[in-house]
Amino acid sequence: MLSVLQLFTHSPLRNFSYIVYSDRSGEAVCIDPYDAKLILTHLKKHGLKLKSILNTHEHNDHVAGNLELKEETKALIYSHPNALGKIPGLDEVLKEGDIAFSHESETLVAWDTxxxxxxxLCFVLKNKTSHKAVFSGDTIFNAGVGNCYRGGNPSTLYNTLKNRFFSIEGETLLYPGHDYWDSNLNFSETMEPDNKEITKIRNLAEAKKETSEFLVSDFSMEKKVNPFFRLEQTTLQNNIREKNKETDFDSEKSYFLGLRRLRDHW
Ligand SMILES: [Fe+2]
Structure with a gap:
């Protein structure tokens, strides 16, 4: 079985890095190393051998630990083909559907997102029948989605979410690149003040903090509080229309783009 370690760095960006490893073989990959020393400490503690470093994308807060970790472990670095020349130490590219890591019937597959x-890239942990978890980088956060003003495009982001994530199984776990629970739930509340699930899930997240842990959501939880996954809700649609007075809303995509604009300026 493949297991997951979620490693948090107390920086202003509240970064998560992940180690995915095989209990049986002791082999591991690291997704988005930020603090190389933190990763090395956990590899040693669990007796793991790092095979690969996987970057979801080229932003510095997802690749900052690349070179030190590569130097210490000799692991190769993998990312998106368009990231060649943009990511320090990048050795190999992964295309849609490529397998980044596997053990027995479980695989970690690259999705072009x-x-x-x-x-x-998002990295999706699959077994034969289901998607067990998504390492979403800055594509999806708890109760939010990534911004698009450093090399992205909101219309493209909508297409990715619609085609890949809006109908993924509810039990699939979400492992994002940052802990943004607090700020995103606050934004959710401004858009859907009567949504009682927001307080419930905020309380769950707060309870986790007391043991220095983080609430890991699944997609069914996201559908309760993540406004970008709730575009069919009437209250939300009314608020998006009201706060974006100059724009016509005639499709799910138009509400998504309106909501992304509001979040950018919130
Ligand atoms: Fe980013």
Whole structure:
């Protein structure tokens, strides 16, 4: 079985890095290393051998630990083909559907997910029958989605979410690139003040903090509080229309773009 370590760095960006590893073989990959020393400490603690470094995209807060981690472990670095020349130490590219890591019947597969940037991969942990987890980088956050003003495009982001994530199984876990629960739930509340699920999930997230842990959501939880996954809700649609007075709304995509604009200026 493949297991996951979620590693948090107390920077202003509240970064998550991940180690995915095989209990049986002790082999591991690291997704988005930020603090190389933190990763090395956890590899040692769990007796793991790092095979690969996987970057979801080219932004510095997702690749900052690349070179030090590569130097210490000799692991190769993999990312999106469009990231060549943009990511320090990048050795190999992964295209849509390529397998980044596997153990027995479980695989970690690259999905080409442009929008936050045009070099963005999500890594999806699958077994034979289902999608167990998504490492979403800056494509999807808890109760939010990524912005698009550093190399991305909101229309492309909508297409990625619609085609790949709006109908993914509710049980699929979400492992984002940052902990943005607090700010995103606050924004959700401004858009849907009567949504009682927001308070419930905020309380769950707060309870986790007491043990220095983080609430890991799944897509069914996201559908309760993530406004970008709730575009059919009447209250939300009314608020998006009201706050974007100059724009016509005639499709799910238009509401998505209106909501993304509001979040950009919130
Ligand atoms: Fe980013």
């Amino acid at each position: 442009p929008g936050h940037t045009n070099c963005h």
